[in-house]
Amino acid sequence: MTILVTGAAGYLGNQTVKKLVALGHPVRAMVRNRAKARLRLRDVADQIDIVEGDVTNRDSLAPAMRGVSAVIHYVAIAMEKRGQTYDGVNFQGTVNVLDAAEAAGVKRFINMSQNGARADLPYRFLASKGRAQAYVAASNLQWTALRPSAIFGPQDEFFNTFARLLKVTPLVFPLIGGGVAEFQPVSVYDVVEAVIRSLDDDGAIGKELALGGPEVLTLGEIERRIIEAMNTWRLLLPTPVALLRPAVKIMEATLPGSPVSASLLELLAVPNTVPDNALVNHFGMQPIPFAGEHIAYLRDNTIGDTMAKFLHNATVN
Numbered sequence: 001m002t003i004l005v006t007g008a009a010g011y012l013g014n015q016t017v018k019k020l021v022a023l024g025h026p027v028r029a030m031v032r033n034r035a036k037a038r039l040r041l042r043d044v045a046d047q048i049d050i051v052e053g054d055v056t057n058r059d060s061l062a063p064a065m066r067g068v069s070a071v072i073h074y075v076a077i078a079m080e081k082r083g084q085t086y087d088g089v090n091f092q093g094t095v096n097v098l099d100a101a102e103a104a105g106v107k108r109f110i111n112m113s114q115n116g117a118r119a120d121l122p123y124r125f126l127a128s129k130g131r132a133q134a135y136v137a138a139s140n141l142q143w144t145a146l147r148p149s150a151i152f153g154p155q156d157e158f159f160n161t162f163a164r165l166l167k168v169t170p171l172v173f174p175l176i177g178g179g180v181a182e183f184q185p186v187s188v189y190d191v192v193e194a195v196i197r198s199l200d201d202d203g204a205i206g207k208e209l210a211l212g213g214p215e216v217l218t219l220g221e222i223e224r225r226i227i228e229a230m231n232t233w234r235l236l237l238p239t240p241v242a243l244l245r246p247a248v249k250i251m252e253a254t255l256p257g258s259p260v261s262a263s264l265l266e267l268l269a270v271p272n273t274v275p276d277n278a279l280v281n282h283f284g285m286q287p288i289p290f291a292g293e294h295i296a297y298l299r300d301n302t303i304g305d306t307m308a309k310f311l312h313n314a315t316v317n
């Protein structure tokens, strides 16, 4: 039976679709723009069913669900742009996808949540993801929620954004919030593996599984590892988040592909660690470290790519 992947042209979606195809699963990829998706999924585009659907438009979702046994739901936005809101896409969009799945008789639902997501938080992004998961958890579907810390790997947004900002800031770089916030960066390959294993894992049904890498790293350590991976050098200057806020607001207002938003900046101060790491404790995996050859891809960022991304919101890497 077919597995539906929402957000299939996105970072995790793209990797997941390719892996499912390699494993021989029939895949339907739900995307907003078929032509763009064919380009991003070009290696497997002829082996999958690509359908257009928008999670904010309930009517567009029913056709995507026909003949589907499981849904992997990835669609979410990290920044509010072009009229898309956290509430509309992350929360109501998940409600719409789940309702469409239930109406079509789909049994299994894998929801990509987020470490730290909780409905009652003051951070609007995390709250929207938390409310979405609360709706999934209250459903009658056989659901599993995965809650990764920050995900790294070629084409990631979070760590590549630091690498791009480094490219355009010579000599000195801000040690954001003093660099003390803790993260547990997790590899995209491990996250996708956990998603795919969950599909056939009855022990994962009804569970929220947090996913992290093998190490807890402060933001300062992460910045240093990125600088080292890029074979470069910067003086790290401790900078309170409040001091960066005006600069971020200007970037948001002027750059079509602004690398950061005010609401994401706040999250850099929120701990993003995974005390009970399901990659190890549930899936029995050995997580890939944020180190060495695994982060060598950060070196691929060029000034040209960086400007294309910031000024035109181009897809790079």
Ligand SMILES: NC(=O)c1ccc[n+]([C@@H]2O[C@H](COP(=O)([O-])OP(=O)(O)OC[C@H]3O[C@@H](n4cnc5c(N)ncnc54)[C@H](OP(=O)(O)O)[C@@H]3O)[C@@H](O)[C@H]2O)c1
Residues within 6 Å of the ligand: 006, 007, 008, 009, 010, 011, 012, 013, 031, 032, 033, 053, 054, 055, 056, 073, 074, 075, 076, 077, 084, 089, 093, 112, 113, 114, 115, 129, 147, 148, 149, 150, 151, 152, 157, 158
């Ligand atoms: N990346 C991380 O570090 C991280 C960490 C923890 C959790 N997560 C979660 O993992 C999931 C996937 O993240 P990602 O990094 O793969 O994000 P991504 O690359 O931004 O992919 C999200 C996809 O959602 C699609 N989308 C946006 N609005 C839509 C709408 N209204 N209707 C239909 N599709 C829409 C986008 O389509 P277009 O291509 O058309 O824009 C994009 O392909 C998200 O739920 C995220 O919260 C990510």
